[in-house]
Amino acid sequence: MSTSKILDYLHDPSPRTLGRSPWEWLARLHRPTVVQVAGRDRSRTRAMATLLHGNEPSGLFALHRWLLEQHTPEVNMLFLLGGIYPAKIEPTFSQRQLPAGRDLNRCFRAPFTGAEGAIAEALLAELHKAQPECLLDVHNTSGTGPAFAVTITNDAAHQALTSLFTDRLILTDLRLGALMEYSEQEVPTVTIECGGAQEEQAHQLAYEGLVRYTSQADVLSLDTADWDVAVLRNPIRVELAPDATIEYRLAPSGHADLTFPPDIEHRNFGVVSPHEPLGWVGHKGLSILTAISHNRIENMARVLRVQDGQIYPAQAIKAFMITTNPVIAKSDCLFYAVKATGDPIF
Numbered sequence: 645m646s647t648s649k650i651l652d653y654l655h656d657p658s659p660r661t662l663g664r665s666p667w668e669w670l671a672r673l674h675r676p677t678v679v680q681v682a683g684r685d686r687s688r689t690r691a692m693a694t695l696l697h698g699n700e701p702s703g704l705f706a707l708h709r710w711l712l713e714q715h716t717p718e719v720n721m722l723f724l725l726g727g728i729y730p731a732k733i734e735p736t737f738s739q740r741q742l743p744a745g746r747d748l749n750r751c752f753r754a755p756f757t758g759a760e761g762a763i764a765e766a767l768l769a770e771l772h773k774a775q776p777e778c779l780l781d782v783h784n785t786s787g788t789g790p791a792f793a794v795t796i797t798n799d800a801a802h803q804a805l806t807s808l809f810t811d812r813l814i815l816t817d818l819r820l821g822a823l824m825e826y827s828e829q830e831v832p833t834v835t836i837e838c839g840g841a842q843e844e845q846a847h848q849l850a851y852e853g854l855v856r857y858t859s860q861a862d863v864l865s866l867d868t869a870d871w872d873v874a875v876l877r878n879p880i881r882v883e884l885a886p887d888a889t890i891e892y893r894l895a896p897s898g899h900a901d902l903t904f905p906p907d908i909e910h911r912n913f914g915v916v917s918p919h920e921p922l923g924w925v926g927h928k929g930l931s932i933l934t935a936i937s938h939n940r941i942e943n944m945a946r947v948l949r950v951q952d953g954q955i956y957p958a959q960a961i962k963a964f965m966i967t968t969n970p971v972i973a974k975s976d977c978l979f980y981a982v983k984a985t986g987d988p989i990f
């Protein structure tokens with residue numbers, strides 16, 4: 645199938661075509677869009693995807709601001725805006741994917757079925773054509789919290805790309821069909837989670853990282869010897885049973901299977917000792933939770949324990965992507981965890 649029917653293209657867009665705000669720009673975008681900006685060195689290209697999830701706008705906000713400022717990047721830039729269709733649904737930037745559609749960031753592998761598969765295949769074709777030296781995929785987390793990067797490879801190039809945005813790097817062997825798996829094509833690829841979609845500092849971080857990504861002659865060498873990256877390896881996913889109920893309250897009401905305090909997000913990336921309570925379970929105990937590792941082994945006993953109705957870590961853990969959104973908690977994941985050392989729990 646011709647990709648021209650799937651994608652729109654903008655070459656060195658002028659401020660007039662961009663609108664005064666990202667919302668004006670979004671109103672003028674009608675399909676997943678490829679934006680190309682010519683650089684000083686036209687022999688090289690760097691790529692950045694964003695808005696693969698329609699409710700994660702930091703990357704688009706950053707790109708709009710950067711394009712309005714009419715920078716000349718060091719090398720050619722290729723920007724891929726994936727989730728234009730879900731992003732345009734009113735209220736804008738509220739839908740991760742189309743109501744009957746698939747998660748676009750699970751579609752970057754064959755078979756490329758359905759509308760999202762076709763978009764993913766067309767975006768991969770653009771990458772193949774441009775042969776970028778590296779690729780970023782800029783997202784937001786569902787709640788609030790600090791930024792972090794996710795990769796499937798931990799070498800100097802991936803650390804250098806991460807260092808443009810954050811000093812936390814999550815390394816995973818899990819393969820889901822995410823764009824970051826493009827890393828396996830020998831192109832350093834990093835997913836950047838800028839922080840919460842509603843957070844001004846997440847938008848600012850995306851912008852500052854984009855400026856660094858486009859303005860430095862070399863983004864793949866780590867020359868700052870003192871860059872102190874915290875690498876978290878193969879986190880386990882803690883999931884809530886689909887029929888379980890969750891509340892965010894300072895004390896359990898007695899009606900929910902799981903209760904977390906409303907400020908549970910403050911635990912993100914901190915070490916939680918085995919003596920610090922995380923929340924409460926109802927009479928079903930921990931049976932409403934599953935802990936799944938990248939190799940699909942489950943062993944909740946090494947992650948959490950219950951004492952007098954309260955949940956404690958079974959050992960010192962580092963948890964992250966803790967959500968206070970009950971919809972995300974039930975449909976995706978409650979939180980991820982590694983040992984306090986950053987090593988896998990399993």
Ligand SMILES: [Zn+2]
Pocket residue numbers: 696697700783784
């Ligand atoms: Zn996302």
